[in-house]
Amino acid sequence: MNILLIEDDDVLADGLTHTLSDSGYCVTVAKTGTYAEHLLKAEGFDLIVLDLGLPDMDGLQLLRKLRSQKLSLPIMILTARDDLNDRIEGISQGADDYMTKPFELRELEARLHALIRRCYGGFSHIIEVGSLQLDTSSQKILAKGELLSLSAREYAVLELLLMQNGKVISKDKFAQHLSLQGDALTDNAIEVYIHRIRKHIAPYDVGIRTFRGLGYLLENKLND
Ligand code: CA
Numbered sequence: 001m002n003i004l005l006i007e008d009d010d011v012l013a014d015g016l017t018h019t020l021s022d023s024g025y026c027v028t029v030a031k032t033g034t035y036a037e038h039l040l041k042a043e044g045f046d047l048i049v050l051d052l053g054l055p056d057m058d059g060l061q062l063l064r065k066l067r068s069q070k071l072s073l074p075i076m077i078l079t080a081r082d083d084l085n086d087r088i089e090g091i092s093q094g095a096d097d098y099m100t101k102p103f104e105l106r107e108l109e110a111r112l113h114a115l116i117r118r119c120y121g122g123f124s125h126i127i128e129v130g131s132l133q134l135d136t137s138s139q140k141i142l143a144k145g146e147l148l149s150l151s152a153r154e155y156a157v158l159e160l161l162l163m164q165n166g167k168v169i170s171k172d173k174f175a176q177h178l179s180l181q182g183d184a185l186t187d188n189a190i191e192v193y194i195h196r197i198r199k200h201i202a203p204y205d206v207g208i209r210t211f212r213g214l215g216y217l218l219e220n221k222l223n224d
Helices: 010-022 033-040 058-066 084-092 105-120 154-163 169-180 186-199
Strands: 004-007 026-030 048-053 075-079 097-100 126-127 132-135 140-142 206-211 215-220
Touching: 004 033, 010 105, 026 033, 033 058, 033 126, 048 058, 048 105, 058 075, 058 084, 058 132, 075 084, 075 105, 084 132, 097 105, 097 126, 126 154, 126 186, 126 215, 132 154, 132 206, 154 169, 154 186, 169 215, 186 206
Parallel strands: 004 026, 004 048, 048 075, 075 097
Antiparallel strands: 126 132, 132 140, 206 215
């Protein structure tokens, strides 16, 4: 799960990165709104945490701009402003949740989990395709209830397939998802990971279908 943290306070950004990384999230920090916009030109993020007091622009202004560009990612506002008007403004401009500094990290994490659950898993923190389950709280993938033993990159590839369940995912999208985790992958490398994941999931009722020139789709074989 890739989080874009838009926050100019170094201490807070480092602390949050540390905590969220420990929980299995991949965090990219943008210290300005302009840099965040630049990063968002590439796809691959699953969630945005947005500070309102940014050095180059107001966070609410950035929020408005992103929503007007039809960016649909879930956005959690994090701010020192506790003015009720700001909160209402944030939510009405398209933020999904709002936390006021200072906050407890545990509460922030719990709310991020809830946000991910609402946006990606319906009402559950489990995203299910056939007998595969992605637990978005613990960042684990289970097959028939057993933990699937995957390398970090294999996990990232299968996580994306599960999160975008029902959609064909292009190699570019895989490359962007993985590049946020520090890996620059070629098309060939992605084919290798898809091949390895196919082996991991071969005993189960799910498969990865190739759409030539378009990408890959995770599907429940029983639905054929
Ligand atoms: Ca700030």
